[in-house]
Amino acid sequence: MNIEKTILICISVCFCIVFGPLDKSIGNGYQGISISAVQQPTYSVPNIVLIVADDHGREVIGCYGNLSVKTPHIDQLAADGVRFSNAFCTTASCSPSRSVLLTGIHNHANGMYGLEHQEHHFSSFDTVRSLPVLLEQAGYRTARIGKLHVAPEQVYHFRQVLKAGGVNDPASIGRSPVEMARQCYSFLDEKSANPFFLYFATDDPHRSNTVAADGSPIFDGSKPNLFGNRPGGYPQVGDHFYQPRDVKVPSYLPDTKACRAELAQYYESVSRLDAGVGRLIDYLKDTGHYDNTLIIYLSDNGAPFPGSKTNVYEPGMRLPCIMKLPKPKKPGFVQDAMISWVDITPTLLDFAGIWPGNAPKQGRSFKTIIEQEGATGWDDVYASHSLHEVTMYYPMRVLRERRYKLIFNIAHALPYPMALDLYNSFTWQDILRAKQKLYGKRTVATYLHRPRFELYDLQTDPDEVKNLASNPRYQAVLARMQTKLKRFQRQTHDPWAGKWDFE
Secondary structure, three states, rough: OHHHHHHHHHHHHHHHHHHOOOOOOOOOOOOOOOOOOOOOOOOOOOEEEEEEEOOOOOHHHHHHHOOOOOOOHHHHHHHHHHEEEEEEEEOOOOOHHHHOOOOOOOOOHHHOOOOOOOOOOOOOOOOOOOHHHHHHOOOOOOOOOOOOOOOOOOOOOEEEEEEOOOOOOOHHHHOHHHHHHHHHHHHHHHOOOOEEEEEEEEEOOOOOEEEEEOOEEEEOOOOOOOOOOOOOOOOOOOOOOOHHOOOOOOOOOOOHHHHHHHHHHHHHHHHOOOHHHHHHHHHHHHHHOOHHEEEEEEEOOOOOOOOOOOOOOHHHEOOOOOOOOOOOOOOEEEEEEEEEEEHHHHHHHHHOOOOHHHHHHHOOOHHHHHHOOOOOOEEEEEEOOOOOOOOOOOOOEEEEEEOOEEEEEOOOOOOOOOOOOHOOOHHHHHHOOOOEEOOEEEEHHHHHOOEEEEEEEOOOOOOOOOOOOOOOHHHHHHHHHHHHHHHHHHHOOHHHHHHHHOO
């Protein structure tokens, strides 16, 4: 027996004495881990990194077709993994969307009806069991950094808080994604027998705000918002500056000087976010984890402009979703299956080996179809928006199919309420000052005053401006989709389901 073999045997014996035998099961339903004494651990289940951007619309990413913005690291992640072309949030509002992401339960069923912070004070029910809690019970090391924006803490508990972010705080760690990645290095480099789950949640590219003496946000609509950008930039970030003339104005926005000025600032914030994603991936490679880590990149909701965020129109809910598998078989694959954020927790639990089981069941795992051509049975998604700010009561329920989309505006008799940062935005205030009748492809009047039902043929009307709900030719489509939407509300215990009968 040579000396090298003797040393390896001794190391293995000592490792087993300290950590127990190899392939030991360490949790309810958990499939176990495989430990190497001479390399970084290689597990039979992957590490998981969930990157959640704040208000990043898919129309401002290179790999989704925008060649004007610089997002090389997100684009490379898509080249290494799978890009979903039909991924949807279930509600275009920060806290409710994040609650769905982390529970697999719609906001109307988990209790996070609206924003968590300040006077809004929405919280999930104490009985909810979230993704980080379930993964920790299964043996994962769990950590978060940046913006959490859900409550209560015991429901959304992580074992480690590497650095907590504020809620749209200009000084928050979430405005410096490269520094966020640096703060994660020791967690990634920790020698452990257990896989890890890292929740990496930025403030970028959310609108920035100044703060009044009482702590309330102040948004100034007289000039472009800076979206977290600041003179001198951020440490170790190669800032990208954009000229308003060079941005690509999406069809739902007005092509005005004001809007272009804000989009230029928004692009800069997106590129800073991209730099943080790149640095985090560098650290995963440096610590030897990249090849055994499932990485997911997505956004909580669409861009922070009227017509997107807080809306269930396509710009608000059809979002980026990129997944890099531990051992990709089809790098650069584009998956056309329709998935939503209610499916994220079930899918990640499935990868961890603890799905199905005693876990949320309103979503479903798409693990088996991630790299599958022509996946069947993934042809519709549902959305459920209740509130954004506490003063913004405007519940909407949505059935989105391949061709048709039905929106049920439950409080349609009310004018559509606008979030403070969107109403006071330079883009919207410019429209009001100029007394413009059009905002993008819609009129201001139809944006603010909506009917009970909106039915769109997305094949012929991708901008959702021709409501077919009262068109006699589409009554069969309307009735069929209404029946499906009612069934969804009953099955998910929606408190607003009774509105069909009583209002």
